[in-house]
Amino acid sequence: MEGWSNERAAEVFPMVLDGFWVVLQVTAVAATIAVLVGLAVAITEQVSSPWVRRPLSGVMQFIRNTPLLVQLLLVWAATSYYINPDWSAFIVGSAVLGVHYSSYTSESFRAGIEAIPQGQWEASTALSLPAHRTWFAVILPQMMRRSTAAVANWLIAMFKEVPALFAIGVLEMISQVDKYLGQTYSGAVEGYTIAGLLFLAASYPVAVAMRRLENRLAKSNF
Amino acid sequence: MPSPTSDEPIIRFDRVNKAFGDLKVLKGLSFDIDPGERVTLIGPSGSGKTTILRLLMTLEHVTPVKHPEENGGVIWVEGEPFSHMKKGSKLHVANERYLRQRRQKVGMVFQQFNLFPNMKVLRNVTEAQVHTLKRSKDEAEAKARDLLELVGLSDKIDGYPNQLSGGQQQRVAIARALAMDPDILLLDEVTSALDPELVADVLQVLRDIADTTSITMLIVTHEMSFAKDVSNRVMMFDQGVIVEEDTPERIFSDPQEVRTQDFLRAVLAE
Numbered sequence: 001m002e003g004w005s006n007e008r009a010a011e012v013f014p015m016v017l018d019g020f021w022v023v024l025q026v027t028a029v030a031a032t033i034a035v036l037v038g039l040a041v042a043i044t045e046q047v048s049s050p051w052v053r054r055p056l057s058g059v060m061q062f063i064r065n066t067p068l069l070v071q072l073l074l075v076w077a078a079t080s081y082y083i084n085p086d087w088s089a090f091i092v093g094s095a096v097l098g099v100h101y102s103s104y105t106s107e108s109f110r111a112g113i114e115a116i117p118q119g120q121w122e123a124s125t126a127l128s129l130p131a132h133r134t135w136f137a138v139i140l141p142q143m144m145r146r147s148t149a150a151v152a153n154w155l156i157a158m159f160k161e162v163p164a165l166f167a168i169g170v171l172e173m174i175s176q177v178d179k180y181l182g183q184t185y186s187g188a189v190e191g192y193t194i195a196g197l198l199f200l201a202a203s204y205p206v207a208v209a210m211r212r213l214e215n216r217l218a219k220s221n222f
Numbered sequence: 223m224p225s226p227t228s229d230e231p232i233i234r235f236d237r238v239n240k241a242f243g244d245l246k247v248l249k250g251l252s253f254d255i256d257p258g259e260r261v262t263l264i265g266p267s268g269s270g271k272t273t274i275l276r277l278l279m280t281l282e283h284v285t286p287v288k289h290p291e292e293n294g295g296v297i298w299v300e301g302e303p304f305s306h307m308k309k310g311s312k313l314h315v316a317n318e319r320y321l322r323q324r325r326q327k328v329g330m331v332f333q334q335f336n337l338f339p340n341m342k343v344l345r346n347v348t349e350a351q352v353h354t355l356k357r358s359k360d361e362a363e364a365k366a367r368d369l370l371e372l373v374g375l376s377d378k379i380d381g382y383p384n385q386l387s388g389g390q391q392q393r394v395a396i397a398r399a400l401a402m403d404p405d406i407l408l409l410d411e412v413t414s415a416l417d418p419e420l421v422a423d424v425l426q427v428l429r430d431i432a433d434t435t436s437i438t439m440l441i442v443t444h445e446m447s448f449a450k451d452v453s454n455r456v457m458m459f460d461q462g463v464i465v466e467e468d469t470p471e472r473i474f475s476d477p478q479e480v481r482t483q484d485f486l487r488a489v490l491a492e
Contacts, residue, residue, distance in 0.1 A: 127349070129353055138340070
């Protein structure tokens with residue numbers, strides 16, 4: 001094991017940075033999926049009959065209770081044959097990551113919906129509001145206030161799990177370090193340190209911003 | 223086809239049953255209410271008063287009986303079945319679409335106000351006008367401003383509900399219910415959640431509305447002086463049946479039934 005070398009660090013840095021952009025892209029796509037699917041699942045669980053609700057909850061339970069890495073490799077093995085190989089790892093990886101985390105965000109959204117007093121639903125009925133108005137004008141705005149902090153925490157956790165996509169060959173930071181190692185047989189310490197620092201640099205400000213948002217929501221008018 | 227006349231009841235409970243699991247709250251309850259009547263329901267908690275209001279608001283549904291054409295178990299409003307719908311000569315339990323259309327004639331003010339906390343006061347009063355009654359935004363706002371003036375809150379229209387006192391919130395809730403032009407207004411313990419010093423303003427607003435409109439009102443309250451001032455009739459409930467009913471003057475000064483006497487003594491001693 002060699003010690004730290006500034007030279008190697010300078011050499012590996014641009015590659016890790018390339019990987020970092022990929023991490024951000026994966027995060028953006030997966031976060032969108034995690035929020036939209038999570039929200040759709042939470043709403044469906046509220047409005048649908050047990051025949052839909054039970055299997056859906058079962059699927060979510062399954063996703064939540066199996067490792068992300070297994071899901072990635074499984075979906076990758078099952079689909080890579082059919083998708084354009086240049087794009088497939090990125091797409092499959094982002095989708096699996098997003099759906100995996102939707103199983104957590106849906107729980108946070110569900111908790112946010114269930115925390116809304118029954119009286120809000122009753123007032124909506126008493127005023128004969130159409131169902132879509134009840135959801136979009138009454139329930140979801142109040143749910144957002146209650147769920148935002150928890151969902152944001154899931155998304156930060158998800159961001160830190162992007163390196164798992166290394167397993168299916170997405171060129172994120174770990175893959176980039178790996179590539180560098182393959183060429184020079186050195187630079188692991190520098191590469192992984194830089195990767196870790198980039199994660200920290202990205203997630204710390206987000207965590208601080210989230211804490212501020214949480215405080216602001218707590219003080220908001222509803 | 224029978225045309226609605228003034229002597230037809232606006233609300234008719236015909237042998238209505240309501241059970242929650244094994245608990246029978248209403249057992250074949252029947253009564254009529256005439257248009258414009260103000261009826262106060264009194265009785266111990268669990269006697270079924272609030273259930274009656276919630277059935278009329280369709281927040282609860284009657285427990286169905288077989289052959290409602292003969293056996294009743296049906297609520298009628300304005301001469302038409304309300305808990306049920308006609309299919310030929312048969313009555314079927316009303317579906318959601320039917321209820322959505324029929325309940326528009328009914329408004330309710332809740333104990334806990336239930337204002338929408340994410341909407342400003344003005345939008346609380348316009349939201350359903352625009353999206354349920356399909357009024358234009360201008361029309362809805364003009365109506366909301368008039369009603370908020372009526373309840374003495376013109377200066378609060380741009381505030382959020384949680385910036386208001388409980389009494390103010392309840393007055394917004396009254397304006398919100400009235401904005402829908404209901405024929406029937408249900409008042410469910412509307413002052414029970416208020417600090418004592420805030421009760422008077424809310425009751426005054428309701429007295430004004432009672433004096434200046436012909437809206438039929440069903441009132442569940444423990445404010446006996448308010449019941450005396452506003453209502454034409456008081457119905458005393460116990461265990462899902464009417465124990466006694468009379469004018470407020472008679473029932474408060476000379477109740478005939480022991481259960482009414484006990485109840486009034488307990489309430490007035492509070």
